[in-house]
Amino acid sequence: MKLWKKLFAKRADERQQQEIYRVEHTSFWITYWLLLISIIYQRNIKGMPFEQIQGEWITFMIASICIVVGCMWRGVWNFQHRKVPGVKAYLLYSLTGGVLGGILFGVCTAAQNPYVEKLSDKVMVGLIAGAFDGGIIFVLCFVAFLIVGKVTKLREQKIEKEMLGDEDDE
Amino acid sequence: MKNKRMKIARIEKDLSQEQLAEKVGVTRQTIGMIEAGKFNPSLQLCIAICRALDRTLDGLFWEDEEKEE
Numbered sequence: 099m100k101l102w103k104k105l106f107a108k109r110a111d112e113r114q115q116q117e118i119y120r121v122e123h124t125s126f127w128i129t130y131w132l133l134l135i136s137i138i139y140q141r142n143i144k145g146m147p148f149e150q151i152q153g154e155w156i157t158f159m160i161a162s163i164c165i166v167v168g169c170m171w172r173g174v175w176n177f178q179h180r181k182v183p184g185v186k187a188y189l190l191y192s193l194t195g196g197v198l199g200g201i202l203f204g205v206c207t208a209a210q211n212p213y214v215e216k217l218s219d220k221v222m223v224g225l226i227a228g229a230f231d232g233g234i235i236f237v238l239c240f241v242a243f244l245i246v247g248k249v250t251k252l253r254e255q256k257i258e259k260e261m262l263g264d265e266d267d268e
Numbered sequence: 269m270k271n272k273r274m275k276i277a278r279i280e281k282d283l284s285q286e287q288l289a290e291k292v293g294v295t296r297q298t299i300g301m302i303e304a305g306k307f308n309p310s311l312q313l314c315i316a317i318c319r320a321l322d323r324t325l326d327g328l329f330w331e332d333e334e335k336e337e
Contacts, residue, residue: 111294113307 126161133158142206166246173254182251188243195239200232207231269305274328277321278303292316 110118137154140146148155169175175182208214208224278288278299285299292299292313301307302317309317314329321328 111298112310112313113298113301114295 130158130161133161138202142202145210170246170250170253173250173257175250182247182254184247185244188240188247191243192236192239196232196236199235200228203231204228269331271303271305271328274317274321275303277323277328281321283321288317288320291320 108115133154137151137158140151140154141148173182204224204227207227208220211220211223214220214223278285281288283291285303286296289296289299293316294313298307298309302309314325318325318328
């Protein structure tokens with residue numbers, strides 16, 4: 099424990115720490131989105147079996163859970179919001195995810211389906227698969243946003259109450 | 269915005285950026301960046317600098333609104 103503390107004790111001053119946080123922030127998001135693109139490319143375009151990408155998938159899920167839980171616990175949403183947004187925003191986010199996911203899965207299914215040869219049939223298969231997958235993504239995203247939003251709001255209120263309590267004590 | 273008052277106070281105290289940095293526990297670059305107005309220090313660091321230079325927060329870091337604009 100002592101060795102751990104010695105090795106990882108923060109010796110950088112506050113400006114250096116801010117610079118490091120900025121670099122880490124940018125690097126994290128670049129890695130995160132590249133990982134997602136890599137998973138989609140390998141799974142949906144190259145058609146690789148899940149076993150071959152499970153390491154990347156687990157890493158991606160851990161990163162996602164860490165960032166969601168971390169923000170939820172501190173009662174913050176993102177850089178663009180001072181307060182946790184409402185249902186309208188969740189609908190918009192989920193719709194965006196659903197449409198993008200629907201297009202991606204629709205195109206991939208149509209392009210890779212070995213049983214359909216005619217272009218019109220491929221388009222139809224793509225539309226059906228896209229609508230189905232897009233719909234599922236929309237519903238899942240919306241439910242996830244509702245839950246995460248609700249918990250984040252509760253944490254935000256709890257922290258606010260604690261701070262008010264501290265103010266009263268003084 | 270450059271913090272000339274901090275630079276003047278430091279020179280009056282006969283301290284180099286390196287010495288002031290040592291006193292308040294930061295790097296010389298950080299002091300240089302505060303003086304150049306490229307880094308906004310925390311209140312904690314502002315207080316440490318004020319103590320090291322025997323000045324008040326107002327004296328070193330307060331800017332009139334007109335000047336800021």
